[in-house]
Amino acid sequence: MDIPRIFTITESAHRIHNPITPDKLATLGAALRMEAGTRVLDLGCGSGEMLCTWARDHGITGTGIDMCRLFTEQARLRAVELGVADRVAFIHGDAAGYVADEKADVAACVGATWIGGGVAGTIGLLGRSLRPGGIILVGEPFWRKSPPTEDVARGCLANSIADFLLLPDLLASFGRLGCDVVEMVLADQDGWDRYEAAKWLTMRRWLDANPDDELVGEVRDRLTVEPVRYATCTREYLGWGVFALMMR
Incomplete structure (x- = not known):
């Protein structure tokens, strides 16, 4: 079980596999007002930066699940590096359909809502692992401004303009799913630069080191x-944020 190898090449140097920056991730952790011992479940946890830094900064405990073997190993190493390996655990596995044995105070899927077939299904999945009164975290793209053509939308790696909503419409959609939006932290263009542009140096160095690889x-x-492509489309039109939700 693993993700396509192209992603482990392009994002192998990333600690955060979405356009949120370390500062924004810290802002999110503080905004949730978590107390020591708060239990966090992170489905599609990537390299574990959210759980590891929140364990260090807020004393949370938690479990992350990711189907990428490389990212899971990086998460375990990061937990050791930050001295929190006794508080967070990482499982190499398929997060789709995963339900925790122990209910979490915060259940998150930050940038991988495909595991539930979209936002609605992912909220339903996370809710199965959440204690009453807990917080759901969903990371999701939205249009900063509507793309003028379908070609521009595809340039943002969407299938069509209909794939994403404008921010007010995305927030309204959470209400229709029976959720109150209680916090949000939005990526900015600098965050997008760090997520996307960092791949370019990684790719160039990989090409120099692996001239005979089948993926060259x-x-x-x-x-x-x-x-x-990024400067023309994604940077101008696509937003991204983490939204904190509580069921009504």
């Missing part, structure tokens, strides 16, 4: 087109 052609093609 695909990685070379990506490095050639990604800077212009």
Whole structure:
């Protein structure tokens, strides 16, 4: 079980696999007003930066699940590095359908709502692991401004304009799912730069070190087109945020 290898190449140097920055991640942790011992479940946890830094800064405990073997190993190493390996655990596995044995105070899926077939299904999945009165965290894209054409939407790596909503419409959609929005932390263009542009140096160094790899052609093609695609489309039109929800 693993994700496609192209992602472990392009994001191998990332600690956070979405456009939120370390400062914004710290802001989110503080905004949730978590007390020591708060139990956090993170589905699609990537390299574990959220759980590890929150365990260090707020004394939370938690479990992260991710289907990428490399990212799971990086998460375990990060927990050791920050001295929190006794408070957080990471499982290499499929987060889709995962329900915790012990109810969490915070149940999160920050940037991988495909595990529940979309936002609604993911909220339902997270709710199965949440104690009454707990907080759901969902990371999701939205349109900063509506793309003028379907080609621009595809340039943002969406299938169509209909894939995402404008921010007010996304917030309203949470209400229709029976949730109160109780906090949000939004990525900015600097965060997008750090997420996307950091891949380019990783790809170039990988190409230099692996000239005979079977994925050289695909990685070379990506490095050639990604800077212009990103600056033309994603950076201008696509937003991203983490939204804290409580069931009504």
